[in-house]
Amino acid sequence: MSDEFHMTISIPADDDGYVLLQCEHCGTFFKATPSDIEDDGVLHIFCPSCGLVSDSYVTEDVIELARRMVENKVNDMLYDAFKDLERHNKRNSIIKFKAGKRPNHEPEDPIRSGIEALEITMFPCCGRTAKIKPLLKMTGAYCPFCGVKNYEIE
Numbered sequence: 001m002s003d004e005f006h007m008t009i010s011i012p013a014d015d016d017g018y019v020l021l022q023c024e025h026c027g028t029f030f031k032a033t034p035s036d037i038e039d040d041g042v043l044h045i046f047c048p049s050c051g052l053v054s055d056s057y058v059t060e061d062v063i064e065l066a067r068r069m070v071e072n073k074v075n076d077m078l079y080d081a082f083k084d085l086e087r088h089n090k091r092n093s094i095i096k097f098k099a100g101k102r103p104n105h106e107p108e109d110p111i112r113s114g115i116e117a118l119e120i121t122m123f124p125c126c127g128r129t130a131k132i133k134p135l136l137k138m139t140g141a142y143c144p145f146c147g148v149k150n151y152e153i154e
């Protein structure tokens, strides 16, 4: 058994290719495409609602999924360790280890990529698109890519 393990958590994009982000300041959900988020021309991602930059836009769903994956992995490792002990103790031991049943896994649900009613919005300042709440389109929204406030967005 190796002491290390690696996990990859993929954040699924929705049907239009947008991934879900959440502002850590105001909790607003919005979506952008990975190609825009990772573009070298985009230095920061601004919240379309409060206009602030978050250190992390990872949603609570992602954190929860990571927690479950670690928990499941640790349970498996413990189980395997006990299984080993059980096997080694078969023959001539007074102490018996019983590993019992393999632990049930908590479901590792793919992250809900569908957050209700976000609409694709074109930010003319950058020529990039994001998905934001329709209400923000009416009140004006900060461009996630440059932080400029846009009014009456299409």
Ligand SMILES: [Zn+2]
Pocket (backbone or CB within 6 Å): 023, 024, 025, 026, 027, 028, 047, 048, 049, 050, 051, 052
């Ligand atoms: Zn915000």
Ligand SMILES: [Zn+2]
Pocket (backbone or CB within 6 Å): 123, 124, 125, 126, 127, 143, 144, 145, 146, 147, 148
């Ligand atoms: Zn912009």
